[in-house]
Amino acid sequence: MMTTRIKQIQVRIWLVFILFLSLCIWAVSYFQQQSRQLLGSNFTALAIDITQAQEDVHLLKRSLYYLETDSPFFDVQELEKVILRIQYRSPLIDRKIRDSTIEDFVYADSIGVLSEVNMILPTVNQQIVLFEQDKSTKNILVKQLKQLELDLALTYDGLHDMIQTASDVERRLKTELTFLIWGLIATILVVVSALLFALIRLYQHKEILIIQNNRDHLTQLPNRRFITEKAQTALLNRPKKIGFAILDLDFFKKINDLYGHPAGDEVLKVIANILEHSISAPSFVARLGGEEFCILFLDKTQNEAIKICEEIRQTVEQTKIKVNNSALIHITLSTGLYHNEGERQTTFSQIYQHADQALYLAKKQGRNKLVLHDNNLEF
């Protein structure tokens, strides 16, 4: 049987779990998004620069061809522009490669060539100016341009391949890392679920123990410990009305003696059932022990409590209880009732004592009757 408290705890635990799961999913999504962006920004920009640089080399090659073949398409200004672009682009690529995550030794040679190219570019520019003044210097210029074109073509092709490889490695790493993170999160989720499950079981176990500690095994009614705690808690709040009745079966020993102990147990269960159905919250019924039961009235006036006790007495009196599968027996009970409508402060042991005194009188006055405690009672 699961109590409301356990259900509330379960709901809270599930909420925490769902919150944690959402947090994990959000964290992984964020990581994936960020890594995708970083991966793109790291190599895509560099790859674009290198492709444009390769385009410059291609234009240089074309100018060189026109120059060599004395083509009318040769345009010295075009050549100067290409050289200028190479001059501007190579340090840019140099810096981006150094800033990237690629290891130094991988790009060291290519960067070395780019630096050398940058150093000879002013000489090439001077040679172009010279060529414009003196066409006979063409061969020197061609030789320089050829060397430049060769160096740049090889370097940029190498860099292009390098970026491709680095990009592939990074992509693979990212995939592996994502799997690793998912694995970690799955493990954490399993551990957290197991812990939460264990926590719920622990609470259920604790709750069952509490119920068992507070319940009478034979009748399944609350026991003396339970009713004492309830009464003491109620008294702390200074209730306006409180009533306590002790109900004791008459000559119960005879039933045990005549029909046996199991028959006596059967009778106790029937009486417990009658009591349970006569009382509703916030009042409580309990088995004090033996053939003694009690009722704690928390919202009833004195007359209402008397009425309920009287009805119980009559019901018990009129009930035929079948024992040992044949015999039908009758039993009666005596009740001692104490009621206090807030007129004075009291403790549970005082209340109990008053109800017990009234019960004593009920027994003394012939049993099968209800006696209300009165301070003027004579015992």
Ligand SMILES: Nc1nc2c(ncn2[C@@H]2O[C@H](COP(=O)(O)OP(=O)(O)OP(=O)(O)O)[C@@H](O)[C@H]2O)c(=O)[nH]1
């Ligand atoms: N079957 C059964 N008998 C019990 C149980 N607990 C106590 N008893 C018996 O209840 C009987 C109580 O007897 P007494 O205290 O003399 O009371 P009584 O016979 O009801 O007499 P009065 O209370 O004076 O009317 C004893 O014989 C106990 O053994 C129980 O759980 N089951």
